[in-house]
Amino acid sequence: MKIPTNVITGFLGTGKTTAILNLLQEKPAGERWAVLVNEFGEIGIDGAMLTDQGALIKEVPGGCMCCAAGVPMSVAITALLRTKPDRLIVEPTGLGHAHKVLATLSSSQFQDHIDLRATIGLVDPRNLSNDKYLHNQNFTDQLAISDIVIGNKVDQCHVSDIDTFNDWVTDQTPPKIFSQLVKQGRFPIELLDSPRRDSAPSKVVAQHHHEHAELEPQFALEPNQTYLRKENQGQGYFSCGWIFGAEVTFEFNDLFSLLSDITAERVKGVMNTTNGCFAFNVSNGVVSVNEMSLEGFESRLEVIDSQPLPWDQLEDLLKQIANLNK
Structure with a gap:
């Protein structure tokens, strides 16, 4: 049986982990969910937060899990699929290349095991009028591949930010299948079962260079180390x-x-x-x-x-x- 799988993406500080925590709290009783977390930093934080909700967690800290031919990501996905979860959620780092994550999930390696559903992108509407974000390739790519866009932190936005978000959604080609303004990362759990857009653009991601940790590094304190x-x-x-x-x-x-x-x-x-x-x-x-x-x-x-x-x-x-x- 294929595992329903969603990518939940978004730039730094958009509330991805909070959104996933909310979803875990609302998941159907008796279901076992797995979450693959990728963080830019070397010290895994999100995994610790999510573990408290009883999910199966796998972390790939220290950079983009899609790099190095996708080996860290593929190994982590395989480990989670072997536990036969009822759903898999993938949270790429806010500084990562979500196109490559989707390419790995939809590759021949996993096509018989993963039912890839809508990609959900979170955005802080305030960032849509900030050149710092609009000129960041990762920021724009993450929103471009999102089938569903959630404008989070609406309680912290001005009316002009909300208007900017609504105008941005209206201008998208191809159109998003759904958009919503929310606070505290709360959106309907039913959105996870939305299908991907058939017209979702395939895009070649430019080569990028940055430091990477080894495959799923685990840092442990020595007995005498504080x-x-x-x-x-x-x-x-x-x-x-x-x-x-x-x-x-x-x-x-x-x-x-x-x-x-x-x-x-x-x-x-x-x-x-x-x-x-x-x-x-x-x-x-x-x-x-x-x-x-x-x-x-x-x-x-x-x-x-x-x-x-x-x-x-x-x-x-x-x-x-x-x-x-x-």
């Missing part, structure tokens, strides 16, 4: 991530203040704090916090920006908040 740090760069972006041992606890208020002050384009973390385990998500200067039920979990934090930040200084502040000795 934390470790990993960095990545490519496509004009830089990331730095940390893993802290499960024994490390961050003072909640100080951590919240620190994350609020970081002027990076993207900040994500799942952190053990004095108030419990929480997922932190920072986008456009807004810090979102969600309580997690994880126990004995290693804290993870990832920061992504278009320029290198003072990583050493940030690391020192994190250690101070956790009362770690230098």
